[in-house]
Amino acid sequence: MTVNNKEFERYIGRNQISDRLNELAGQIDMDYAGKSLVMLAVLNGAFIFAGDLIRLLEVDAEVSFVKLKSYRGTASTGEVQTLIGLMHELKDREVLIVEDIIDTGRTMSKLLEMVWEQSPASVKVCTLLVKPDVFKNKYQLDYVGFSIPDKFVVGYGLDYDELGRQLPDIYKIKD
Ligand SMILES: O=P(O)(O)OC[C@H]1O[C@H](OP(=O)(O)OP(=O)(O)O)[C@H](O)[C@@H]1O
Ligand SMILES: Nc1nc2[nH]cnc2c(=O)[nH]1
Numbered sequence: 001m002t003v004n005n006k007e008f009e010r011y012i013g014r015n016q017i018s019d020r021l022n023e024l025a026g027q028i029d030m031d032y033a034g035k036s037l038v039m040l041a042v043l044n045g046a047f048i049f050a051g052d053l054i055r056l057l058e059v060d061a062e063v064s065f066v067k068l069k070s071y072r073g074t075a076s077t078g079e080v081q082t083l084i085g086l087m088h089e090l091k092d093r094e095v096l097i098v099e100d101i102i103d104t105g106r107t108m109s110k111l112l113e114m115v116w117e118q119s120p121a122s123v124k125v126c127t128l129l130v131k132p133d134v135f136k137n138k139y140q141l142d143y144v145g146f147s148i149p150d151k152f153v154v155g156y157g158l159d160y161d162e163l164g165r166q167l168p169d170i171y172k173i174k175d
Pocket of ligand 2: 101151153154158
């Protein structure tokens with residue numbers, strides 16, 4: 001499979017993603033039983049994951065978005081830009097941040113600071129993917145779909161220079 005002239009191979013299939021989402025939704029429903037949450041999804045990459053996950057939840061869930069950007073091509077720029085900031089009243093709310101991937105952890109670190117400034121009742125992080133060799137457990141991740149090696153991935157919302165987001169499976173770059 002080619003995206004923008006780079007070769008990728010299938011890595012996590014749609015059925016595996018779907019099974020894992022059901023498990024994550026079950027855990028979230030249990031943890032937030034009797035409460036309502038605000039799902040804060042990080043654009044662009046998390047739009048598909050957040051859309052699929054929210055439809056599996058039984059607890060009351062509002063949805064809100066921020067748009068942050070740090071990647072260019074297949075590498076982090078080291079700088080996290082806020083393209084759309086927080087729009088939702090988060091004071092005293094139970095906030096569940098939803099990301100497609102945590103790599104260096106810089107994007108999430110910046111977002112956690114932005115969210116805690118709003119005095120929410122609680123903040124938890126749900127990410128579909130994490131690269132533990134890069135992230136090195138810098139802070140707590142409450143819900144993780146899959147831990148993956150330090151390889152660039154696309155599909156299921158994740159892009160390579162904006163292409164590949166529409167792929168239903170997740171692909172990793174060929175060595
Ligand atoms: O842990 P980090 O090293 O900060 O990387 C993770 C971030 O990188 C990706 O976003 P990207 O900057 O590619 O923007 P996009 O979501 O619009 O594709 C991804 O969606 C995360 O937000
Ligand atoms: N598409 C994509 N975006 C990322 N952002 C941080 N890591 C990655 C990755 O492996 N793939």
